[in-house]
Amino acid sequence: MEDTTKIKISNLNVYAGKTRILRDINIEIPKNKITVILGPSGCGKTTLLKCLNRLTDLYPELKVSGKIIIDDHNVLEAREDIYKLRQQMGLLSQRPYPLPMTIYNNISYALKLRGIKNRREIHKLVMHYLQQANLWDEIRTRLREPASRLSIGQQQRLCLARGLAVNPEIILADEPTSALDPISSQVIEESFLKLKNDYTIVLVTHVLRQAKRIADNVVFMYMGDVVEQGSVSEVFENPKMEKTKLYLGGTFN
Amino acid sequence: MYVFNREQRHVINYTWMIISLLVVAFLPFLLFLGLYLKSILLLQGNSLYDLIFSKVWRPSAGKFGFYPFIVGSVWVTLVAMLITAPVCLLTAIYVTQYTRKFVLRIMHPAIDILAGIPSVVYGLWGILVIVPFISRHLGPWLGIPTMGYSILAASFVLSIMIIPFVLNILIEVFRAIPMELKEATLSLGATEWQTIKHVLLKKALPGIIAAFGFGLARAFGETMAVLMVVGNVVRLPHSVFDPGYTLPALIANNYGEMLSIPKYDSALMFAALLLLAVSLFFNLVMHFFIVRYNKY
Numbered sequence: 427m428e429d430t431t432k433i434k435i436s437n438l439n440v441y442a443g444k445t446r447i448l449r450d451i452n453i454e455i456p457k458n459k460i461t462v463i464l465g466p467s468g469c470g471k472t473t474l475l476k477c478l479n480r481l482t483d484l485y486p487e488l489k490v491s492g493k494i495i496i497d498d499h500n501v502l503e504a505r506e507d508i509y510k511l512r513q514q515m516g517l518l519s520q521r522p523y524p525l526p527m528t529i530y531n532n533i534s535y536a537l538k539l540r541g542i543k544n545r546r547e548i549h550k551l552v553m554h555y556l557q558q559a560n561l562w563d564e565i566r567t568r569l570r571e572p573a574s575r576l577s578i579g580q581q582q583r584l585c586l587a588r589g590l591a592v593n594p595e596i597i598l599a600d601e602p603t604s605a606l607d608p609i610s611s612q613v614i615e616e617s618f619l620k621l622k623n624d625y626t627i628v629l630v631t632h633v634l635r636q637a638k639r640i641a642d643n644v645v646f647m648y649m650g651d652v653v654e655q656g657s658v659s660e661v662f663e664n665p666k667m668e669k670t671k672l673y674l675g676g677t678f679n
Numbered sequence: 680m681y682v683f684n685r686e687q688r689h690v691i692n693y694t695w696m697i698i699s700l701l702v703v704a705f706l707p708f709l710l711f712l713g714l715y716l717k718s719i720l721l722l723q724g725n726s727l728y729d730l731i732f733s734k735v736w737r738p739s740a741g742k743f744g745f746y747p748f749i750v751g752s753v754w755v756t757l758v759a760m761l762i763t764a765p766v767c768l769l770t771a772i773y774v775t776q777y778t779r780k781f782v783l784r785i786m787h788p789a790i791d792i793l794a795g796i797p798s799v800v801y802g803l804w805g806i807l808v809i810v811p812f813i814s815r816h817l818g819p820w821l822g823i824p825t826m827g828y829s830i831l832a833a834s835f836v837l838s839i840m841i842i843p844f845v846l847n848i849l850i851e852v853f854r855a856i857p858m859e860l861k862e863a864t865l866s867l868g869a870t871e872w873q874t875i876k877h878v879l880l881k882k883a884l885p886g887i888i889a890a891f892g893f894g895l896a897r898a899f900g901e902t903m904a905v906l907m908v909v910g911n912v913v914r915l916p917h918s919v920f921d922p923g924y925t926l927p928a929l930i931a932n933n934y935g936e937m938l939s940i941p942k943y944d945s946a947l948m949f950a951a952l953l954l955l956a957v958s959l960f961f962n963l964v965m966h967f968f969i970v971r972y973n974k975y
Contacts, residue, residue: 481862486779513868523863526882526975535877536867572974585863592867 432457432596432626433478438492440473440482447473449650451492455643460618460627462637462658465647466673471630474647475598477501478628479515480508496596513540516589516625518599522581524573525588529565532573532584536591551591558621559587560613579610586617597621599629603636615640634674638662646670711955717948724942730949736913743946745953747913751830751923752957755905756898758834758919763842763894768887771849776861776875783850794843802907805836810908818920825920828910834919836904845894852886853879885973892965896958902927926954 431454438451448470455461463471473482480501482488494501496514504511525532533552542548552569556562561583565576573584582602589597599618603611618627618640631637637644637658644661646654646669654661654670665671683691721730721743733744774783814827856879864874880887910922911932930947938944 476862479866481865484858484862484865509868509870512866515866517863517866519859519863521859523857523860525860525864525878539868539873574975588863588867598866 430457431455432496433628434493434495435474435477436493436495438474438477438490438494440470440477440491441489442485442487447488447650448477451652453645453652453655455626455628457626458622458624459642460622460629460640461643461645462641463628463630463645463647464632464634464637464673466632469647470650471632471647472600475600475628475630478596478598479512479517480504481517483508513592514594515596515598516586516592516594518582518586518589518597518602520601521605522578522585524576524581524584527573528570529573529576529584530569532588533591536588540592555587555591556584558590558617559583560617561587577610579606579613582606582610582614583617586614590621595626597625597627599627601631601633602629603631603633611636634676646673648673707959711952714948714952714955718945718952721942721945721949731953734915738940738943738946741942743942743949745926745950747915748924748926748929748950749953750915751909752899752925752927754830754916754919754923755833755837755909755925756895758830759837759841759898760891760895762834762838763845763898764891766838767842767845767849767890767894770846771853772875772879775850775853776871776879786850790843790847793839794847798840798901798904799907801836801840802904805832805904805908809835813920823918823920826910826922828908828922829920830909830916830923831919833905833909833923833925836908837898837901840901840904841894841897844897845890848890848893849883849887852883852890855886856882882975885969888965888968888972892961892968896961899957899961900927900954902931906931926950930954 433453433455435451435453435455438448439446440448451474463474465471473488476482477490478494478496478501482490490502492502496511499507499511501511525535527535530552533555534548537548537551542551553562556565561580564580568575573581576584582605586602597618603614606614615636618629621627622642629640641658644655644658645652646661646667648669654665654667661670662674665674724741725743730743730745731749732746733742734746735742735744736747774786809832810827812827813829813832814825817831818825818827860878860882861874864878865871869877905925906928909925909928911924911928912922913924914921916923930950933943933947936943
């Protein structure tokens, strides 16, 4: 069965000064699947993710060229509509960064940015997204507390709920479980498996086992290059490239 | 040579540490106590209310009303903060959020140079530039007669003196906010300005209060530069173009002659006590707000 492509990255190059961080990246990311970008630290995974929602804008030293097509729009050419474009993508970063507000307002702020003003509706949606992130039952009585009082694992799920609250079509996750304990990690992974029915998920990780557990597609990167990409069975069971084999065998550094 | 055993060393170390701790902890109290004892003479003859709220200052007649000095100090400080606060806040936001990194690398030495200039130099600059500007240009332009030596001149010089200090703290406050928080907010579709207004300012609020509190305390206690441009007239100012007199200037100007008039030294000690009390009050209020807003 042929996948429908959600994100098409072609000839993406990123320079920081004279160093090339990403080299001629060509990736197709299928809709409603979990695409795992795998690779050792410093291979450009995070930069690639930041290109997708143009957070690269924050770093004026980065020069980005190429094309990233999402639903017929080139993200890299977006101007005034960049804010709308970013709302198509929920972001989950390595460590949770809750906004300096109450738990409730962390979600309602995202809803307000989406243009929802009706208080009843906001109330309903806050509950909905907290449930979607498997958090509601734990914190339903603590909604007015500062978000910073939650545990790290809870904060990360709050960030997931906040990312979902902008009503995205894509979820970008940058090693979202690297700061979490095994149980919180498992909760996040389970959320992803549930969420992929409605969302396209791009997950950056360097944890092989996590990739094996939840990936549909795998992109293996090394030193700013895409070494190999394909379905999880192709890449993990029949790697074609020598580097991929080494990395999978664990002998690679 | 006698060698201390382990237990003795332990006792000696702890004794030293406790003594050092007590010295630091009780220094403010000692200062307070010393000034209080020195001003008892004045406090015996006059009620505290009269001293603080009486407008008549005639030391030779034994009349000590500190109200004009307190009002002068408060005016100078508040107007200086009104100038300082927006300038510092907007500059800090601009250099940390909008410009490239090299701007900050140029700004830092410039700010440090400003911070290192002695206050007398600021005072002179005030006399040579600010005072004539107010008397010849700003006053006539607004139709207000003024000599130039005024609350406004003092506030202006003062604000330029404290801007480097407040700005340095504010820049550090904004730089301490993790980039990822900004990224997280932008990823929700917020604009740069929404990010700053709703998230970064809120995160920085305790630091902003601390920076302004620090500036306020410095401004209130600054002596030399203010004394040189404020006019030193014992009178309740009606506008910022009127001359005034501040508590630190009172002490500095009259310390030499205080022995010739009875109770005068006591009155100056009381002025110092007032200064200390007000600084302490600023500090407490600042801490209250920092704790109040530090929960996020």
